[in-house]
Amino acid sequence: MPADEGGDVVLGLDLDDPCDDVIDFAFEAARLRGARLHVVSAWHDPNFLSVGPGEVALAKGPLRAREWDGFQEAVLRIWRDKYPGVEVARTVVEGRAPAPLLAAATGAALVVVGRRRHLEPHVGPRTGPVAHRAIHHAACPVAVVPHD
Template identity: 40%
Template sequence: MKSTVVVGYDQTPHSEVALEQAAREAAMRGATLNVVTAFRRPDSSGSAQSAQDADPQDTARKTAEAVAQHGVDRVHERRPQVQATPYALVGPAGKIIAQAAHSADLLVLGSRGQGGFTGLQVGSTSMRALADACCPVLVVRGEPDVTHERIVAAVDIDEYCEPVLDFAFAEASRRGVRITVIHVWDEPWIVSYGQQDPGIADDIALIEREREDRLAALIQSVQHRYPGMQPFHQVATGSAGRLLVEAAERADLIVTGARRHGEGRHGMQIGPVTQTLLHHAACPIAVVPVS
């Protein structure tokens, strides 16, 4: 089956950047692109509507349809080979966009859309879509013209992380760029203790070597599917959020994972490190759901 990329689009500057990135992803994947614009059902309570008045809901739908079609037209102007389809869907934007991408291979979002609070660096709509999404989500941020020819995969080797590695390797292979895999050993208490007691330094070094061996084995289990890819890997010690934000300054994309909700619920649990990246990273972030 042909793969599908979905993008949330509302004609704001952030969504224009997301639209271009989504079109690029669809072209690289040979995928169809669904351009989704969400709209609210107008509240007509307390107002009498005459026979001559336009139906507010019909007007809202037509406006949303025009916005989605505008997005499709822009895609066809820049990438005529991409098959793009407009969708105008009624409901809360974050939830509706996530539902529209339920069976997609990728959902692409801008960092902020209409109604976003200027104090937030990732808007509430994007955060809601992330929390409800069942597929990998690419949140576009940073300067689109700045390139480093490198993708960073941030993995937690104490959790199941193969989907994160697989997504990062596939993306690097499609783009023809380098890949760096980073695992941050975030144990500040033992590092602080080691600074006070030099005798524990050997134990810390042993733990780091063991983690590096585990990371190398995980990479090798995925690497065979991507011949020609020569990843660099690193085990770092310290604050995961800070170190990964620093790594994002030298990357075109940083890929991380988020646990799926349990008990039959759709969506992902966005942890504190991923939230830090979403609000502070200098490049786009791909969040991949893992079990």
């Protein structure tokens, strides 16, 4: 289906832990649909206790936003090469991920998010806050891709 008829495939990309399985699933879904892939990532100010030398978090203000944007672009570079026919739109915002992801999902064909495979003792598999919000609030199908 042409991209202008079926809507984008939207990928919620966690820049703290970009997962190849989730990214590959989203690119392949966009390729199969002939759709544009809209990649949405959110970043927030780091906890000063968690910052190591050379991390993006050491940049200040607008420079930090540019660093996160460049990091998202670098993560996607190999996938753009692997899927040259897939048009990619990118969004990197400061704050929490669910709101911009759901905004991008308006009119989308599919939303793709990841879920870590770890199990909670006595509870079983659980979704994180982004996957949970997407499942319950996106107005389109949602693919939750498990990963390690």
